[in-house]
Amino acid sequence: MAEQRIGVAVLGLGNIGGAVARALVHDASALERQSGLTLELVGGFARGPEYGERAGIGRERVSSDAEALIDDPQVDVVVEVLGGEQPAAALISRALAAGKHVVTANKEAVSKHLPAMLAAARDGNSALMCEASVGGGIPLLVSLRQIMATNRIERLRGIVNGTTNFILSKMDAEGADYAPTLAEAQALGYAEPDPTADVEGFDASYKLAILASLALGRHVHPQEISRTGISGVTALDIADARARGGTIRLIAGMQRTDDGATLSVAPTFIPNDDLFSRVMSNFNAIEIVGDRVGPVLLHGQGAGPSPTSSAILSDIIEAARAGSAASLRLGE
Ligand SMILES: NC(=O)c1ccc[n+]([C@@H]2O[C@H](COP(=O)([O-])OP(=O)(O)OC[C@H]3O[C@@H](n4cnc5c(N)ncnc54)[C@H](OP(=O)(O)O)[C@@H]3O)[C@@H](O)[C@H]2O)c1
Structure with missing residues:
Protein backbone atom coordinates (compact mmCIF):
# COMPACT_ATOMS: atom_id res chain seq x y z
CA MET A 1 0.00 0.00 0.00
CA ALA A 2 1.32 3.44 -0.92
CA GLU A 3 1.68 5.76 2.05
CA GLN A 4 1.43 9.10 0.36
CA ARG A 5 -1.23 10.54 -1.97
CA ILE A 6 0.02 13.23 -4.37
CA GLY A 7 -2.57 15.42 -6.10
CA VAL A 8 -1.49 16.57 -9.58
CA ALA A 9 -2.87 19.31 -11.84
CA VAL A 10 -1.91 19.34 -15.52
CA LEU A 11 -1.96 22.71 -17.29
CA GLY A 12 -2.37 22.02 -21.01
CA LEU A 13 -3.85 18.83 -22.44
CA GLY A 14 -2.01 18.72 -25.77
CA ASN A 15 0.51 16.13 -26.96
CA ILE A 16 2.48 15.99 -23.74
CA GLY A 17 -0.15 17.05 -21.19
CA GLY A 18 -2.60 14.53 -22.66
CA ALA A 19 -0.03 11.73 -22.29
CA VAL A 20 0.80 12.72 -18.70
CA ALA A 21 -2.86 12.99 -17.68
CA ARG A 22 -3.65 9.67 -19.36
CA ALA A 23 -0.78 7.96 -17.52
CA LEU A 24 -1.94 9.40 -14.18
CA VAL A 25 -5.44 8.03 -14.75
CA HIS A 26 -4.81 4.76 -16.58
CA ASP A 27 -1.36 3.66 -15.28
CA ALA A 28 -2.00 4.61 -11.66
CA SER A 29 -1.40 1.17 -10.20
CA ALA A 30 1.86 0.57 -12.13
CA LEU A 31 3.12 4.01 -11.07
CA GLU A 32 2.17 3.22 -7.48
CA ARG A 33 4.08 -0.08 -7.60
CA GLN A 34 7.13 1.61 -9.12
CA SER A 35 7.22 4.70 -6.89
CA GLY A 36 5.41 3.77 -3.71
CA LEU A 37 3.29 6.90 -4.14
CA THR A 38 -0.35 7.28 -5.10
CA LEU A 39 -0.46 9.86 -7.88
CA GLU A 40 -3.91 11.28 -8.48
CA LEU A 41 -4.98 13.57 -11.32
CA VAL A 42 -7.01 16.32 -9.62
CA GLY A 43 -7.72 18.11 -12.90
CA GLY A 44 -6.46 19.38 -16.23
CA PHE A 45 -6.58 22.96 -17.50
CA ALA A 46 -7.65 23.35 -21.15
CA ARG A 47 -9.78 25.58 -23.36
CA GLY A 48 -12.73 23.20 -23.11
CA PRO A 49 -13.92 19.76 -21.93
CA GLU A 50 -13.35 18.24 -25.39
CA TYR A 51 -9.59 18.30 -24.64
CA GLY A 52 -10.23 15.90 -21.75
CA GLU A 53 -12.15 13.59 -24.03
CA ARG A 54 -9.33 13.69 -26.59
CA ALA A 55 -6.76 12.92 -23.87
CA GLY A 56 -8.82 9.94 -22.69
CA ILE A 57 -9.45 11.30 -19.17
CA GLY A 58 -13.09 12.32 -19.59
CA ARG A 59 -14.71 15.77 -19.74
CA GLU A 60 -15.44 16.16 -16.02
CA ARG A 61 -11.78 16.51 -14.96
CA VAL A 62 -11.22 19.55 -17.21
CA SER A 63 -11.14 23.07 -15.77
CA SER A 64 -11.03 26.27 -17.79
CA ASP A 65 -9.69 28.25 -14.79
CA ALA A 66 -5.95 27.61 -14.38
CA GLU A 67 -5.57 29.73 -11.25
CA ALA A 68 -8.45 28.06 -9.42
CA LEU A 69 -6.99 24.65 -10.28
CA ILE A 70 -3.53 25.66 -9.00
CA ASP A 71 -5.09 26.97 -5.77
CA ASP A 72 -7.12 23.79 -5.20
CA PRO A 73 -5.91 22.45 -1.81
CA GLN A 74 -5.97 18.91 -3.26
CA VAL A 75 -3.17 19.88 -5.67
CA ASP A 76 0.41 19.25 -4.50
CA VAL A 77 2.20 19.28 -7.87
CA VAL A 78 1.41 21.43 -10.93
CA VAL A 79 2.56 20.13 -14.33
CA GLU A 80 2.90 22.99 -16.84
CA VAL A 81 2.80 21.83 -20.46
CA LEU A 82 1.06 24.74 -22.17
CA GLY A 83 4.22 25.82 -23.99
CA GLY A 84 5.18 29.40 -24.92
CA GLU A 85 6.33 32.21 -22.68
CA GLN A 86 3.03 33.50 -21.24
CA PRO A 87 0.77 32.75 -19.47
CA ALA A 88 2.99 29.72 -18.71
CA ALA A 89 5.78 31.61 -16.88
CA ALA A 90 3.34 33.60 -14.71
CA LEU A 91 1.37 30.46 -13.81
CA ILE A 92 4.58 28.60 -12.89
CA SER A 93 5.71 31.41 -10.56
CA ARG A 94 2.25 31.70 -9.04
CA ALA A 95 2.12 27.99 -8.27
CA LEU A 96 5.65 27.94 -6.80
CA ALA A 97 4.95 30.95 -4.58
CA ALA A 98 1.79 29.20 -3.35
CA GLY A 99 3.91 26.24 -2.18
CA LYS A 100 3.05 23.88 -5.05
CA HIS A 101 5.90 21.98 -6.71
CA VAL A 102 6.03 22.67 -10.44
CA VAL A 103 7.11 20.22 -13.13
CA THR A 104 7.46 21.74 -16.58
CA ALA A 105 8.66 20.77 -20.07
CA ASN A 106 8.65 24.41 -21.18
CA LYS A 107 12.22 25.44 -22.10
CA GLU A 108 11.21 28.84 -23.40
CA ALA A 109 9.47 29.93 -20.19
CA VAL A 110 12.16 28.47 -17.91
CA SER A 111 15.16 29.81 -19.87
CA LYS A 112 13.76 33.34 -20.00
CA HIS A 113 12.22 33.57 -16.51
CA LEU A 114 14.44 31.38 -14.36
CA PRO A 115 15.36 34.01 -11.70
CA ALA A 116 11.71 34.90 -11.00
CA MET A 117 10.77 31.23 -10.83
CA LEU A 118 13.58 30.38 -8.41
CA ALA A 119 12.65 33.35 -6.21
CA ALA A 120 9.03 32.15 -6.16
CA ALA A 121 10.20 28.62 -5.27
CA ARG A 122 12.24 30.02 -2.37
CA ASP A 123 9.22 32.02 -1.15
CA GLY A 124 6.94 28.99 -1.38
CA ASN A 125 9.51 26.43 -0.16
CA SER A 126 8.64 24.48 -3.29
CA ALA A 127 10.51 22.73 -6.11
CA LEU A 128 10.95 23.77 -9.74
CA MET A 129 11.60 20.69 -11.87
CA CYS A 130 12.23 20.79 -15.63
CA GLU A 131 13.97 17.55 -16.65
CA ALA A 132 11.66 17.18 -19.67
CA SER A 133 12.52 20.63 -21.01
CA VAL A 134 15.98 19.53 -22.23
CA GLY A 135 16.58 16.20 -23.92
CA GLY A 136 12.99 14.89 -23.52
CA GLY A 137 13.22 11.49 -21.82
CA ILE A 138 17.00 11.57 -21.24
CA PRO A 139 17.83 11.88 -17.51
CA GLY A 302 14.60 13.91 -27.03
CA ALA A 303 10.90 14.32 -27.76
CA GLY A 304 7.57 12.54 -28.16
CA PRO A 305 4.75 11.99 -25.66
CA SER A 306 6.06 8.75 -24.15
CA PRO A 307 9.72 9.72 -23.42
CA THR A 308 8.74 13.25 -22.38
CA SER A 309 6.00 12.07 -20.04
CA SER A 310 8.48 9.58 -18.55
CA ALA A 311 10.70 12.51 -17.49
CA ILE A 312 7.70 14.49 -16.22
CA LEU A 313 6.36 11.60 -14.12
CA SER A 314 9.85 11.02 -12.65
CA ASP A 315 10.03 14.72 -11.73
CA ILE A 316 6.60 14.56 -10.03
CA ILE A 317 7.78 11.60 -7.95
CA GLU A 318 11.12 13.23 -7.09
CA ALA A 319 9.40 16.48 -6.02
CA ALA A 320 6.91 14.52 -3.91
CA ARG A 321 9.72 12.56 -2.24
CA ALA A 322 12.31 15.28 -1.66
CA GLY A 323 10.25 18.50 -1.69
CA SER A 324 12.14 21.76 -2.19
CA ALA A 325 15.48 19.91 -1.91
CA ALA A 326 14.78 18.40 -5.34
CA SER A 327 14.46 21.83 -6.95
CA LEU A 328 16.63 23.08 -9.74
CA ARG A 329 19.08 25.60 -8.27
CA LEU A 330 21.94 27.78 -9.41
CA GLY A 331 25.28 27.07 -7.81
CA GLU A 332 24.24 26.43 -4.21
N1 LIG B 1 6.08 17.58 -28.03
C1 LIG B 1 7.23 17.14 -27.53
O1 LIG B 1 7.77 16.10 -27.91
C2 LIG B 1 7.89 17.91 -26.41
C3 LIG B 1 9.09 17.41 -25.86
C4 LIG B 1 9.70 18.11 -24.79
C5 LIG B 1 9.12 19.27 -24.34
N2 LIG B 1 7.95 19.73 -24.93
C6 LIG B 1 7.37 20.96 -24.39
O2 LIG B 1 6.14 20.63 -23.77
C7 LIG B 1 5.24 21.73 -23.87
C8 LIG B 1 3.95 21.26 -24.52
O3 LIG B 1 4.24 20.73 -25.81
P1 LIG B 1 3.13 19.93 -26.64
O4 LIG B 1 3.88 19.28 -27.75
O5 LIG B 1 2.28 19.14 -25.75
O6 LIG B 1 2.30 21.17 -27.23
P2 LIG B 1 0.74 21.15 -27.67
O7 LIG B 1 0.39 19.81 -28.22
O8 LIG B 1 0.54 22.35 -28.51
O9 LIG B 1 -0.02 21.31 -26.27
C9 LIG B 1 -0.17 22.51 -25.59
C10 LIG B 1 -1.61 22.57 -25.11
O10 LIG B 1 -1.77 23.69 -24.27
C11 LIG B 1 -2.92 24.42 -24.69
N3 LIG B 1 -2.75 25.84 -24.40
C12 LIG B 1 -1.70 26.63 -24.72
N4 LIG B 1 -1.89 27.89 -24.24
C13 LIG B 1 -3.11 27.88 -23.63
C14 LIG B 1 -3.87 28.85 -22.94
N5 LIG B 1 -3.42 30.10 -22.82
N6 LIG B 1 -5.05 28.48 -22.42
C15 LIG B 1 -5.51 27.21 -22.54
N7 LIG B 1 -4.83 26.24 -23.19
C16 LIG B 1 -3.65 26.57 -23.73
C17 LIG B 1 -3.02 24.18 -26.18
O11 LIG B 1 -4.34 24.39 -26.61
P3 LIG B 1 -4.61 24.79 -28.16
O12 LIG B 1 -4.11 23.65 -28.97
O13 LIG B 1 -6.09 24.99 -28.20
O14 LIG B 1 -3.83 26.06 -28.39
C18 LIG B 1 -2.61 22.70 -26.26
O15 LIG B 1 -3.69 21.84 -26.04
C19 LIG B 1 5.99 22.81 -24.66
O16 LIG B 1 6.61 23.70 -23.77
C20 LIG B 1 7.04 22.01 -25.41
O17 LIG B 1 8.19 22.78 -25.73
C21 LIG B 1 7.34 19.08 -25.92
Missing part, protein backbone atom coordinates in the same frame (compact mmCIF):
# COMPACT_ATOMS: atom_id res chain seq x y z
CA LEU A 140 20.10 14.82 -18.27
CA LEU A 141 19.64 17.45 -15.55
CA VAL A 142 19.78 14.80 -12.84
CA SER A 143 23.07 13.51 -14.35
CA LEU A 144 24.47 17.03 -14.64
CA ARG A 145 23.62 17.67 -11.01
CA GLN A 146 25.24 14.40 -9.93
CA ILE A 147 28.42 15.18 -11.90
CA MET A 148 28.49 18.76 -10.56
CA ALA A 149 28.61 17.51 -6.98
CA THR A 150 32.31 16.75 -7.54
CA ASN A 151 33.24 18.36 -10.86
CA ARG A 152 33.62 21.72 -12.54
CA ILE A 153 31.84 21.54 -15.88
CA GLU A 154 34.37 22.49 -18.54
CA ARG A 155 32.34 21.85 -21.64
CA LEU A 156 28.86 20.89 -22.81
CA ARG A 157 27.96 19.83 -26.32
CA GLY A 158 24.58 18.67 -27.50
CA ILE A 159 22.33 17.66 -30.35
CA VAL A 160 19.22 18.85 -28.55
CA ASN A 161 16.71 19.50 -31.32
CA GLY A 162 15.12 16.48 -32.98
CA THR A 163 13.58 18.38 -35.89
CA THR A 164 16.86 19.81 -37.17
CA ASN A 165 18.64 16.50 -36.56
CA PHE A 166 15.98 14.69 -38.57
CA ILE A 167 16.37 17.18 -41.43
CA LEU A 168 20.19 17.18 -41.44
CA SER A 169 20.51 13.39 -41.17
CA LYS A 170 17.97 12.95 -43.99
CA MET A 171 19.75 15.52 -46.18
CA ASP A 172 22.96 13.55 -45.59
CA ALA A 173 21.43 10.11 -46.25
CA GLU A 174 19.60 11.18 -49.42
CA GLY A 175 21.76 14.01 -50.76
CA ALA A 176 18.59 16.11 -50.67
CA ASP A 177 18.36 19.88 -50.31
CA TYR A 178 16.97 21.76 -47.31
CA ALA A 179 13.53 22.92 -48.57
CA PRO A 180 12.14 19.54 -49.77
CA THR A 181 13.52 17.81 -46.65
CA LEU A 182 11.82 20.36 -44.41
CA ALA A 183 8.55 19.82 -46.32
CA GLU A 184 8.91 16.04 -45.81
CA ALA A 185 9.62 16.52 -42.09
CA GLN A 186 6.47 18.65 -41.84
CA ALA A 187 4.39 16.02 -43.67
CA LEU A 188 5.65 13.33 -41.25
CA GLY A 189 4.94 15.48 -38.19
CA TYR A 190 8.64 15.91 -37.28
CA ALA A 191 8.46 19.66 -37.98
CA GLU A 192 5.81 22.21 -37.02
CA PRO A 193 3.78 24.07 -39.70
CA ASP A 194 5.78 27.14 -38.57
CA PRO A 195 9.24 25.59 -38.12
CA THR A 196 11.07 28.83 -37.14
CA ALA A 197 11.69 27.95 -33.47
CA ASP A 198 13.39 24.70 -34.45
CA VAL A 199 15.17 25.45 -37.74
CA GLU A 200 16.48 28.87 -36.68
CA GLY A 201 17.95 27.41 -33.48
CA PHE A 202 15.73 29.18 -30.92
CA ASP A 203 14.60 25.90 -29.31
CA ALA A 204 18.22 24.70 -29.02
CA SER A 205 19.27 28.05 -27.53
CA TYR A 206 16.55 27.80 -24.83
CA LYS A 207 17.80 24.32 -23.92
CA LEU A 208 21.45 25.38 -23.90
CA ALA A 209 20.53 28.38 -21.72
CA ILE A 210 19.06 26.02 -19.10
CA LEU A 211 22.07 23.69 -19.19
CA ALA A 212 24.56 26.57 -19.08
CA SER A 213 22.68 28.25 -16.22
CA LEU A 214 23.09 25.09 -14.17
CA ALA A 215 26.71 24.49 -15.22
CA LEU A 216 27.83 28.09 -14.63
CA GLY A 217 25.69 28.77 -11.55
CA ARG A 218 24.11 31.95 -12.93
CA HIS A 219 21.14 32.75 -15.13
CA VAL A 220 22.18 32.50 -18.79
CA HIS A 221 19.52 34.23 -20.91
CA PRO A 222 18.98 32.70 -24.38
CA GLN A 223 19.86 36.10 -25.89
CA GLU A 224 23.44 35.64 -24.65
CA ILE A 225 23.86 32.68 -26.99
CA SER A 226 25.25 33.18 -30.50
CA ARG A 227 22.67 31.45 -32.72
CA THR A 228 22.71 30.23 -36.34
CA GLY A 229 19.95 27.94 -37.63
CA ILE A 230 20.05 25.31 -40.38
CA SER A 231 17.99 27.09 -43.06
CA GLY A 232 21.21 28.14 -44.82
CA VAL A 233 22.63 24.59 -44.98
CA THR A 234 22.63 23.27 -48.57
CA ALA A 235 23.03 19.83 -50.15
CA LEU A 236 26.42 21.13 -51.36
CA ASP A 237 27.53 21.91 -47.77
CA ILE A 238 26.62 18.36 -46.74
CA ALA A 239 28.38 16.84 -49.78
CA ASP A 240 31.44 18.94 -48.91
CA ALA A 241 31.34 17.67 -45.28
CA ARG A 242 31.10 14.11 -46.61
CA ALA A 243 34.11 14.62 -48.83
CA ARG A 244 36.01 15.80 -45.74
CA GLY A 245 35.01 12.60 -43.86
CA GLY A 246 32.11 13.86 -41.79
CA THR A 247 28.65 15.36 -41.65
CA ILE A 248 26.84 18.45 -40.36
CA ARG A 249 24.77 18.62 -37.17
CA LEU A 250 23.19 21.52 -35.25
CA ILE A 251 25.36 21.70 -32.13
CA ALA A 252 24.51 23.59 -28.96
CA GLY A 253 27.76 24.16 -27.12
CA MET A 254 29.26 25.75 -24.03
CA GLN A 255 33.01 26.04 -23.52
CA ARG A 256 34.34 27.48 -20.29
CA THR A 257 36.97 30.20 -20.77
CA ASP A 258 39.25 32.14 -18.39
CA ASP A 259 36.67 34.89 -17.98
CA GLY A 260 33.36 33.02 -18.39
CA ALA A 261 32.13 30.83 -21.25
CA THR A 262 31.44 30.87 -24.97
CA LEU A 263 27.91 29.80 -25.87
CA SER A 264 26.69 28.95 -29.34
CA VAL A 265 24.12 27.12 -31.43
CA ALA A 266 25.33 26.50 -34.98
CA PRO A 267 25.52 23.94 -37.80
CA THR A 268 28.87 22.27 -37.18
CA PHE A 269 31.17 19.83 -39.02
CA ILE A 270 31.26 16.50 -37.16
CA PRO A 271 33.91 13.96 -38.23
CA ASN A 272 32.76 10.37 -38.89
CA ASP A 273 34.75 9.03 -35.92
CA ASP A 274 32.82 11.28 -33.51
CA LEU A 275 29.84 9.47 -31.88
CA PHE A 276 27.71 12.55 -32.59
CA SER A 277 27.86 11.70 -36.32
CA ARG A 278 25.77 8.60 -35.51
CA VAL A 279 22.97 10.43 -33.69
CA MET A 280 20.17 9.87 -36.16
CA SER A 281 16.73 11.18 -36.87
CA ASN A 282 14.93 12.66 -33.87
CA PHE A 283 17.33 11.33 -31.22
CA ASN A 284 19.30 13.69 -28.96
CA ALA A 285 22.81 13.35 -27.51
CA ILE A 286 24.56 15.46 -24.91
CA GLU A 287 28.18 15.33 -23.87
CA ILE A 288 29.06 16.70 -20.43
CA VAL A 289 32.77 17.20 -19.73
CA GLY A 290 33.72 17.49 -16.05
CA ASP A 291 37.22 18.20 -14.74
CA ARG A 292 37.36 14.88 -12.82
CA VAL A 293 35.07 12.54 -14.72
CA GLY A 294 36.07 13.60 -18.26
CA PRO A 295 33.49 13.22 -21.04
CA VAL A 296 30.11 11.60 -20.30
CA LEU A 297 27.74 10.97 -23.21
CA LEU A 298 23.97 10.65 -22.87
CA HIS A 299 21.82 9.53 -25.81
CA GLY A 300 18.09 8.91 -26.14
CA GLN A 301 14.75 10.15 -27.36
